[in-house]
Amino acid sequence: MSLFSDNIRALRVRHNISQEKVATSLMITRGRYVKYEDGTSEAPYEILKKIAQYYQMSIDLLLSVDIRKIDVNELLKLENNRLVLPIQVDQMGENCIEVVTQKVKAGYLNGYADPEYIEQLQQISLPFLGVGKYRGFPVEGDSMPPHQNGDIIVGRYVEQLGEILGGRTYIIITRTEGMVYKRLNTNKQNTLTVSSDNYFYPPYEVKASDILEIWEYQCSIARSDKKTEELESTTIKNMFVELKKDILEVKKNIGLST
Incomplete structure (x- = not known):
């Protein structure tokens, strides 16, 4: 089984919902949903999106975090109560x-x-x-x-x-x-x-x-108390140094003496 399979099973059990009810909400058959939950089939993007909306959980969390180990109350709730x-x-x-x-x-x-x-x-x-x-x-x-x-x-x-x-x-x-x-x-x-x-x-x-x-x-x-002017001066100096290097390189490539 995949982490995604474990997660959707854990979420369904946590909410005390039957596989039939979840499948109906996703507008698919129970047989098709069971394959996602037991890991024998991968859910396409549209189904992933519907499952995420159904549980108000981000797709990223469903795919990459073990939901069984966390308390969703400790996740930040964003727009539309999305947990991420x-x-x-x-x-x-x-x-x-x-x-x-x-x-x-x-x-x-x-x-x-x-x-x-x-x-x-x-x-x-x-x-x-x-x-x-x-x-x-x-x-x-x-x-x-x-x-x-x-x-x-x-x-x-x-x-x-x-x-x-x-x-x-x-x-x-x-x-x-x-x-x-x-x-x-x-x-x-x-x-x-x-x-x-x-x-x-x-x-x-x-x-x-x-x-x-x-x-x-x-x-x-920050750890430094340098003035912005000092930093800008250093930046400008570095720019001229790099420009001088570029000019010397160009002259070298075209065979001009320096």
Whole structure:
């Protein structure tokens, strides 16, 4: 049996529903549904979608997380009561902010929807942020000054792509690029154009179908007290150094003396 088969069986038993009733709700025969539950047949996308809607559970959770090991009350409820995001709360019942450190960053793509993985993350509390689900992510590279390696960007979870705004910065989790922190230029129907604040790096497009999560910038936790002007100066200096290298390379290729 597959994890999906185990999950839909566990959900049906948990809700004390018969196989016949589930099959009727899905507008299929009981015999067809039984094959999905015992793992002898794989459910097509349309049936997956109907089952997810029936139990108000995301397809991602049905396919990748063992529902038997978690309490759905500890998952964040999104639009239409859809359950998708594991959350942690403190003793006062307030949402904790999980911090994805550099050490565990590599595992986030596999564990972002796994409550056991989320539970192991370090946690902090920032009461001034108010209502919402927040998470901290590490900065890597020099593409978004004044943020530097080792800084933590705290973002608010964005439920729908339509909520994101041009000019704002976001942590974007994608299947191909992994975790990136960028500024949104344009938000088209199926594509986002994002850019770095360090103009040395060119803008690029992100397909909406490739996006797993988006977190809108709320605040940062930084170790450096360098002025933005200093960082910009360093960035400009680096750009001229790279430009000089490129010019020397071009001259070398065309046989000109330097």
